[in-house]
Amino acid sequence: MMADRKTTLRFWIRIIAALVMLGAGAVAAGTDLAGSVEQHIAPVGRVQVEGAPPLQPLEQTQPESAEAAQESVLVGAPQLKRRDYPNIGVSSRAVVWVVAQMHLFFGALVLAVPIFVLVIELIGVKTRDQRYDDMAHEFMKISLTAYAITALFGGSLTLALFLLYPQFMEYLTRVFGAQMLVYAVLFFLESLFLYVYYYGWDAMRYGDRKWLHLTIGLMLNGVGATLMVVANSWVTFMMAPSGVDEVGAVVGNIWEVMKGPLWNPINLHRFVANIAFGGAVVGAYAAYKFLAARTQEERAHYDWMGYTSNFIAILAFLPLPFAGYWLMAEIYAYSQQMGITAMGGILAWLFIVQAVLIGTILLAGNYYLWAGMSRTEGSVRYQGFIKWIALTLVVCFLIWVTPHTLILSASEIAALGGSHHHILGPLGIMPAKNIAVILMLIATFLSFQLYRRSDKVATVKWERAGNALMGAIYVIAIANIIFAGIYYGYFTNTVYKVGSSVMQVFSTLVVIVSGVVIDAFMFKGARQLPSRWGQVPDRAQYALFALPIAFTWLMALMGYVRSSVRTHWHVYTVMKDASPDNFIPTIGYAGNMITLVTLLFLAFILFIFWIANLSTTKQPAPVVAGEGA
Amino acid sequence: MGRVLKSLVYWVAALAVTAALFYGLDHGVMAMQGLPL
Numbered sequence: 215m216m217a218d219r220k221t222t223l224r225f226w227i228r229i230i231a232a233l234v235m236l237g238a239g240a241v242a243a244g245t246d247l248a249g250s251v252e253q254h255i256a257p258v259g260r261v262q263v264e265g266a267p268p269l270q271p272l273e274q275t276q277p278e279s280a281e282a283a284q285e286s287v288l289v290g291a292p293q294l295k296r297r298d299y300p301n302i303g304v305s306s307r308a309v310v311w312v313v314a315q316m317h318l319f320f321g322a323l324v325l326a327v328p329i330f331v332l333v334i335e336l337i338g339v340k341t342r343d344q345r346y347d348d349m350a351h352e353f354m355k356i357s358l359t360a361y362a363i364t365a366l367f368g369g370s371l372t373l374a375l376f377l378l379y380p381q382f383m384e385y386l387t388r389v390f391g392a393q394m395l396v397y398a399v400l401f402f403l404e405s406l407f408l409y410v411y412y413y414g415w416d417a418m419r420y421g422d423r424k425w426l427h428l429t430i431g432l433m434l435n436g437v438g439a440t441l442m443v444v445a446n447s448w449v450t451f452m453m454a455p456s457g458v459d460e461v462g463a464v465v466g467n468i469w470e471v472m473k474g475p476l477w478n479p480i481n482l483h484r485f486v487a488n489i490a491f492g493g494a495v496v497g498a499y500a501a502y503k504f505l506a507a508r509t510q511e512e513r514a515h516y517d518w519m520g521y522t523s524n525f526i527a528i529l530a531f532l533p534l535p536f537a538g539y540w541l542m543a544e545i546y547a548y549s550q551q552m553g554i555t556a557m558g559g560i561l562a563w564l565f566i567v568q569a570v571l572i573g574t575i576l577l578a579g580n581y582y583l584w585a586g587m588s589r590t591e592g593s594v595r596y597q598g599f600i601k602w603i604a605l606t607l608v609v610c611f612l613i614w615v616t617p618h619t620l621i622l623s624a625s626e627i628a629a630l631g632g633s634h635h636h637i638l639g640p641l642g643i644m645p646a647k648n649i650a651v652i653l654m655l656i657a658t659f660l661s662f663q664l665y666r667r668s669d670k671v672a673t674v675k676w677e678r679a680g681n682a683l684m685g686a687i688y689v690i691a692i693a694n695i696i697f698a699g700i701y702y703g704y705f706t707n708t709v710y711k712v713g714s715s716v717m718q719v720f721s722t723l724v725v726i727v728s729g730v731v732i733d734a735f736m737f738k739g740a741r742q743l744p745s746r747w748g749q750v751p752d753r754a755q756y757a758l759f760a761l762p763i764a765f766t767w768l769m770a771l772m773g774y775v776r777s778s779v780r781t782h783w784h785v786y787t788v789m790k791d792a793s794p795d796n797f798i799p800t801i802g803y804a805g806n807m808i809t810l811v812t813l814l815f816l817a818f819i820l821f822i823f824w825i826a827n828l829s830t831t832k833q834p835a836p837v838v839a840g841e842g843a
Numbered sequence: 844m845g846r847v848l849k850s851l852v853y854w855v856a857a858l859a860v861t862a863a864l865f866y867g868l869d870h871g872v873m874a875m876q877g878l879p880l
Contacts, residue, residue, distance in 0.1 A: 679853050686857035694865045713878045720872050721865065 289388070291462025291789035292381050299379070299793045306378035307795035308807065313371045315770055315811040316818075320364035321445075322484070322769070325438045326492025327357035328411070330526050332431040339424060347419070349519055353496050354412050355829070359822045361408060379793070382784045386448065389458065393444065393468050400441045407434035442488075443481050447472040450480050452785050453776070454548045462788035475548045479541035486537055490530035491769065494761040495819060497523030501758035502823050513748035520758050521586060527761055528579040528658060532726070535572075535651050536719050543712070545779070552786070556779045560798055564775050566617050567805075569647075571768040573611040576654050578760040580607060583661045585754035592743040593668035599660070606657045610650035618642025645703020645711060652695050652718050656725055660688070663729050670740040680736045687728050691721045766815050770808040778804075 292298075299306065331350045338346030376383050387394060411430045418427035456474035457466030464471065500520035507513045546553035557565055584600050587593035616638055627633060640646060674680070695718045702714035780786050782796040790796075799807075873880050 678850060679857075682850065682853035682857040683861070686854065686861040690858065690861040690865050694869065698869070710873075710878055713873055713876045716876060717869055717872045720868055724865075724868065 288459070288463035288465065290459075291385050291785060293790065294381055294792040296792055296794065298381050300377065301794075302378070305795055306793060310371070310374050310378060311774075311807055312811055312814070313367060313374050315773060316815060317364065317367035317371045318773060319766060319769065319811075319815045320360050320367060320818075321442075322488040322491050323495055324357055324361050324364050325442055326488035327353055327360075327496065328408070328431060328434050328438060329489055330493065331357070332428065332435055334522070335428060335431065339428070345515075345518070349522065351415050352519070354415070355826050356496055356499055356822060358408070358412050359825050361405075363818060363822070379784075382789070385462070385785070385789060386451075389451065389462075389464055389471055390448065391468065393447075393472070397441065397444050400437055400444065403437045404434065404441055407431075407437060439485065442484060443477075444472075446480050446484060447474075447477055449776075450474045450476040452783075453545075453552075453780060455785050455788050458788060460788065462785065476541070476544055479537070479544045483534070483537040483541050486530055486534050487769070490527050490534060491762075491765050493523050493525075493527030493530060494765045497527060497758045498762045498819070499523075499823055499826070501755035503827075504755050505752060506827075510748055515747075517589075517748045517750055520582075520755065524579060524582050524758060524761070525662075527765075528662070531575065531579070532655050532659065535655065539715065539719075549786070552779050555781060556775055560801075561775050561778060563617070563801055564771055564804075566615055567771060568768065569611070569614040571764050571771065572651075573607075573614065573654075574764040575761060575768070576658055577607055577611070578757040578764065580604070580658055580661045582754050582757040582761075583665045585751055585757070587665060587668050588751065589747065589749055590669040590743050590745045592671065593665075596664040596668055599664055603657045603661055607654055610654045610657075613641050613650040614647050614654075616641040616646070640704065643703075645699045648703070648715055648718060649696055649699035652722050653692065655722060656688070656692065656695075659726055659729060663733065666733065667737070669743045669745045670737045671743065672736050672740050674736055674738070677736060680732055684729065684732050687725055691725045694718075694721045762819070763812070763816065767808065767812045770811050774804055774808055 302309075331353050334346050334350040334353070338344070338350065407430055411427070411434050414427060414430070418424060418430075451471060451474055454474045454476045455462070457464060457468075457471030459465050497520055500516045500523050504513060504516035504520055507516055542553065542557065545556065555561060580603065587596070618634070618639070622630065622633065634642070672680075698714040698717045698721075702710045702717075778798055780791075781798060782791050783789065784791045870880055
């Protein structure tokens, strides 16, 4: 017992040391900032007009000598012409679109799986339950196959970008310089840790070696997260360039170039979304294995694996809308025009499609939980809640998909009684949608809470008081969320309207945190009712298939929106896109491309599942005629 | 009857405590953003 505590302590000391080193690196990188980061964001609005004399950098100090003048020449972003882009006979944008999206899908999967695998492995060590260890190892098998495909698409993307957009890549490599080599080094480290982590699993299974294995997993995740934020900095530089002046000449150090206004919002949003996406994909693997299982033992194992995957996907998904809200708020703060292009212009309809897909995810996740309640007889107590949760989800979903600004014909305007419907119009703007989204998240958490309670009977004396407190928190929090959305959203100024969304977020967090804490104390020493893993209807597994399909489609959709808000710029406001594709395509064309990459990814995923299954399949030895007689 | 009354007392007390908590939370969260109420 004592040795176990010592190893636990050692593990956490390593974590703290790693965090301190990361923090020290960040501080060291940031210490040479001359003034605040905001001063280094390229100013929006001063743009190069075609045919006009080239813009000159502002506030250039006069060089003291000819030699100094030679050294201080700042080279701006190249101003391209149509002829600067190679023509390979098919749309360059379409090629890069497909390859980049595929690389991103697989990159997200490969970075996310080790995060929850490490947590599951740690739970296995703490609970001394071998099943957790086996499940974590099986999850890693999917990640390992996907890793090679990620690298293949990454290499293809690099080739496609340098072939089809050579001048743009020349500029990007000039801006980021040696940082791109750091990315390459990280890639080697990622491979090293990944292979040692996976192939060393059985060699480092017990005692101190197990903690060494966990440390390797921690290093793998540290390198993976760093890899992601480095790559994110290229994307956010294209959206909101920093560390360069208004013509794109580099005036800051690499830290100033990386730390643009959208870098951290994207980092957080992608980190959390990757976990949800990874959970959904491995959930589909568990469902596939469950449906193919031939023994009750196999069904029980994959049922449990599917439940864990759904738990990870939905748990990571709950805070995701808040991270997305922060990202969009930062986009509006950086450039109102960019924000309006996304949410009030041509791309606004895609946010309605987003609502449909997120509604699908939440309905599928909730349905899986309700179906899973059949594993225990104790769930009868909570069955009555399900129809009300379902009603809440459907009503909120309908509010969320209500559009606001429609392009209408004269007859449609006459039929509608104006450009906006007199009743449904107010439901089209953000305050109504904020209420709807948050109530859907709270309803999903309630499903979770009921599921977790369904196989337990509390034995504490204060059970009724605890339930009254939990119920009151739900009632008051929901009332507060609706009040904040309606009052501040429709009857006060914009500043209070936006500020009240933070109030709604905190109300949601109070529900989730108090729900976890109250249940933890209330069900301490509770009487356990028997749970029968594997006794879940087959149709619940199709909800697990629906999750990764909706997640993948959603990532392709919103990835397109994020990229498209740059409109006709390679790098917003400093480097124009002069290629034949420098326009926002029609929604129909974009929808087809998004669906194409989604189907392509799902085809690859089926291949990965098949490969993972193949590795455990053994051909029976041939029976020689006459031997068995 | 005693059981129902006891539950009612629990609920009224819980609602009062929670409402006070959220009232304070609303003021705190908005003040944190420089938006006093």
